[in-house]
Amino acid sequence: MAHQLVATHDPVALAAGPPSLLTTEGLTKRYPGVTALASIDFELRHGEVHVLFGENGAGKSTLISLLAGAQQPTEGRIRMCGQEVSFQSVHDARAHGVRAVFQEFSLVPQLTVEENMFLGQEFRRGPFLDKAMLRRQAREILDRLEFELRPEALVATLSRADQQMVEIAKAFTEGVSVLILDEPTASLTERETDRLFALIETAKRNGTGIVYITHRMAEIRRIGDRITVLRDGRKVASLRADEANDDQLIELMTGRVIDQIYPRIAHRPERVLLELDRVTLANRLLRSVSLNVRAGEVVGVAGLVGSGKSNIGRAAFGLEKIEDGRIRFKGRDVTGFSVSTMMQEGLFYVPSDRRDEGLVMMRGARENMALSALDSPSFARFGILRRSAEVKRASDLAKHLKLRPMDLERGVEQFSGGNQQKVMIAKALAREIDLFIFDEPTVGVDVATRTSIYELIGKLCEAGAGILLISSDLPEILNLSNRAYVMYRGELRAELSGAEITQENVLGHFFERDAK
Amino acid sequence: MTSIELTHLDRRTTATAAREVMKRLFVGLGVLPFLMLAAMITFSLMSDNFLTSRNLINVARQSSYLTIVSLGQMLALISGGIDLSVGTTLAVTSVVSAMAMVASLAAMPDMVGLAILIGVFAGLAAGVAMGAINGLGISLFGVNPFMMTLGMSSVGFGLALYLTSGIPVQGMPEAFGAILGFGTLFGVPVPIYATAVLIALVYLLLNWTRLGRYIYAVGGNIKASRLSGIEPKRTLFKTYVLCSALTTIAGLMLTARLATGEANIGGSMPLESIAACVIGGVSLSGGSGRVGGVVLGAVFIGLVQNGMNLAHVDSYLQIVAIGAILILAVIADRVRLRLASEMTN
């Protein structure tokens, strides 16, 4: 049934009109144990947005890493405007005007935003760097994107979302003929997303071809011209965006039907578990924030990038120095408690940046899942590990979250982005927890997995756990939360509950009051 | 005609099959066993005395000290650090234990056993104290391990010299050396047994205890381990204490062998132990490394040195050779990894 949809595939279509901007023939990439990509024929035309869609581990990032020269194909050919090309490095690809926003960023933490933006294409006067030019260009691009970033800020000090913006800004420099975006909006909010899409439109008009990877159906509909669906490294279909509907796409992607993404969660709010009482952080990234989370409910936290969402979770978990105010958990004052004690108390924070804070990349999935639970008797007695129990628990979790590939000993770095996310969430489930704080839990997670994560959240909630859901993905907040708080510049702007939680209401609080 | 072709075919296939098998072994086992084998063959061709049980036991005993120290070094490396003070720790242990024994023997000449015990404990205390200071500096004050241990190695050496005024400490009880240094059991030297036990213990620690898991985690990603409820400071502190403890044991065994307290031993230990770890597959950026590899690495170094001595290789040449061999070992391992990534269904 897939083949009927493949319109772009017959040679006649190709022969007609100008040679397409970029085509691949039988592109294949093998990693130890996995064939990430199996003989993909892909076509990108001038001025189109070609969406790559597929489950976690389907091979999307691999495909674009080949197109961008980050890795070399095991087999197959790449043509640009009919000419065969072989990219030995990103350097080569850039020379052909291929520019990519990578899922795992390509930023150097020790360098500033501007230095990162033009890394590999510095401006020079004679043999020396032209720093004035650099500053001007960087400013110009940032303004065009309307990203609130200081060009001289060190990337290391930026939150993941801020870094995402730098990564995007990096791609919007001159001389781009093929623009590749791998889940650029994963941790962005509407505002930045809108700007990005506007720029993509202008790029299209200038004839730039765009490869866009996303897990968000809404985005596909907004900007997609054509869609190529990948499954297990194979191309299952290539179709026009306007003749594809969500259910069809999801079916193509997963091979099964998913009726609804967001589960109905029966909130039964009980005793207050977590309570922040006029909390101000030493670094002033939160200022007198008060909120509470009850057992048996999902509480959302929305807000623009950099509004301090994450810091709420971090503060509750004992990661941030608190200058003023109290934090109570289960009625007990836990202000200034260490992470380990908070965990023993029954609170767990799942961070937003899996690479930086979530996972030990070079260790296996099993070790990562068990790591936070090793102090519980079910995993270790008197410091001696109970490895059989550990293996069992880990494989249960892996099955539950549909880890792909189902190999617990494989280094986490060898999993696809979304599957890494699954491993990180598994960590939270490995031990007894009463209050979960999820910070951007579905960053880079495919629809199917997304659904299962939402179901999981629902189950946890209905089982009586409290859940604080910090997210930049508004629909998530709207559909899952019983109550929602909106953050603005490190302050709590509003608390909404039940029916009040609508897009308008929330967005209304996102921006400056006096702005409207 | 056809038959010939057939045999041809056969040969080719068997040949390729064999190569395939070799390749798989190479990738699976790592490069060291093969280098070891190569060295064995080369040296046994160069000298008839090499492949004698006596010499091999000899090598094993000689390597035991480096092996133990390398185990300690491995812990430091896995935790994402390094210990440049292992050499000095050896020296301090040696000096302190010797002085303590001599002193307590003078105090009570008839209680040799007790004197030895006191000496051993004094040495252990001194050595572990150095580890504890390293640990404190690194975990509490967040001093970079390289600098902390480099500084401590200087401090310790100075103290050892100061204690002995540079002159070896003599007059230790014969028994000490007789047992720990030269004793044999079923023809196998005691140090080898000791080493075997320690290897087993470190293996258990790393693979079957929480602390071991934490050491890997902290070395792999300290932020992530903090967010997993681990307290990296504690883990790091314990790591350096353990590292020094192992080194100290090596120091005691060495002292027993030398029968004197020497401030001037262990100079080459830090770099040699790190080398042993690295060619044993330990990552200098932390988070990964296996006991087996390190042991092989240490023994390999010992084996090469011994072999070159037996083969009467010029000393100057030996210096060149050992360097070259270390580099080649690492290169070979890189090749192995490439093969591994190629060898995919």
Next chain:
Amino acid sequence: MTSIELTHLDRRTTATAAREVMKRLFVGLGVLPFLMLAAMITFSLMSDNFLTSRNLINVARQSSYLTIVSLGQMLALISGGIDLSVGTTLAVTSVVSAMAMVASLAAMPDMVGLAILIGVFAGLAAGVAMGAINGLGISLFGVNPFMMTLGMSSVGFGLALYLTSGIPVQGMPEAFGAILGFGTLFGVPVPIYATAVLIALVYLLLNWTRLGRYIYAVGGNIKASRLSGIEPKRTLFKTYVLCSALTTIAGLMLTARLATGEANIGGSMPLESIAACVIGGVSLSGGSGRVGGVVLGAVFIGLVQNGMNLAHVDSYLQIVAIGAILILAVIADRVRLRLASEMTN
């Protein structure tokens, strides 16, 4: 009554203000200037010969060699690597240049200038060759820098010994030493000028050239820099060549000063240069470090050694002291960073 209170108030405020200023300076300038000052004061109290222009020039000249080598080391460290072969590079340079000079002087006794030139080039060639081999091993074969340079240091040392059999190479033209070694200009020794020039060049390289930027990038995140279209292999290769080039220059200057070619010099250089870098604020995990800090670090080490010698500090004690001071320097810097992070609003 009130007036008194007022003055009280004033005093308090001025005091706090002063403290505030100190704090800002401390955070801004880094810890070294203060340590330097402290050392200066201490030593000038302990010995009247210390704070003489003559001795300070003396210190500056003595430190110039370590400074230059540390600059090279810094490049390696920023690129995320390390160079343990700087010591051997010094030795090789010294030996080769000396032998070349002596040989060519023997060949044409009347052309001293040419002989010197030949010697210098031979030395440079030999030293840079070592760097190139390091670079190749590290970039092309992906050998870990620690092992690569450790191995090379052994190889180089062996060769240097083989060339000289450990006996100093004598009979270099007086002129060479007279200029590069002992020459002065306006009362300031030539080596100091040379060092100043090299400092300036390295500063330019790191802050105003693309290569410099790339060295930081590769050291900061090699994967990211590859994804940004940089080719890390090239950058790394260049880095190690530059590192060895700097070291070689130091080697030539040292040879000129010693007036002999020595295989036994530079033993303490690797660790000392790394120490200078680290207390100068260079990160051992790569990606960050400034020229100014490194220079201060190197001079500080030289200053402390000189000061302790002039103050007749007992040798054993010196060994202890230098270690302790290094550690304290790093701790002080940690404290500074804490202050800094507090000071961000």
Next chain:
Amino acid sequence: TDKSWFPVDVESWNPPFDMNSARTTVQYTPTGKPAAPLNICVSVPHMKDAYWVAVDYGVTQEAKRQSVQMTVLEAGGYTNLAKQISQIEDCVASGAQAVILGAISADGLNNLIKELSSQGIPVIDFMNGVTSKDVAAKSLVSFREMGAGAGTYIARKHPTGSGKVKVAWFPGPAGAGWVEAGNQGFLKAVDGSDVDVVDTRYGDTGKEVQLKLVEDALQANSDLTYIVGTAPTAEAAIEVLKQRGLTDKVKVISYYITPSIYEGIVKKEILAAPSDLAVIQARIAVDQAIRILEDKDYIRHAGPKLAVVDQENAASFDLYSSVAPADFKPVFTVE
């Protein structure tokens, strides 16, 4: 250099192995070629400077002359005691019948020596000296005497009452056996004279290290009369003094001799240096080994008379009793 080195006057201690027991001067002549082929192992701390190269020259020359098989092993430095032990073990394992030992540590090898002698492998202690009573023979002038040699040379020039002179003293790397021995000898020799040692600076025998120490010593003490120390110290000192125009003011003495030191003495840049006739010591050690293995009678504890080379006797001094010829390359195996 081919001219035969014997007979030479040597001192012999009786009872042996005790530096304090009575010395008698005897003429030493080696035995003839051994009947059976012999295999001897020589272990030295390192081969990184002229002193030990001279030793190597001595043992290997003698081995060639007597056509015995020989392996020379160097441990790579005075911090590698464990390595020296391993090397000797290896050497014996590869079939050496006798071991000539230049010990890294005076006591650290006693166990090994006992073990070897119990296996019937004689150990000849040369150059550095060990405290073990199990050695078969000694052929050495201890570094204590070298230090003393340098010390007495100055002390004689400045007996008590002749006016104080200041000396800066650079014994070598702290903790090394020979350094501490030399230090004791030197200090003992000068005490009770008008020589006062105003500065004692340990440091590696790298010339650049010693250079620094000398410079600092000159800064610290404006009125030095003598700089006494290792060969690299003396070589470095010459350069510094030249540059500072102090050559006539400050005298330089090395406490052992090397080719460059000898040259310095001839050029009148260095005042004097004691020689322990390293080459002769080495040759005697080899001869002792041969005699023991052939069980002929031998002098159990011999050592050449210490000679002090100064600007007067330099010309007449037989250099090759103390250093290797300039063109000599270290030999590690003699077949």
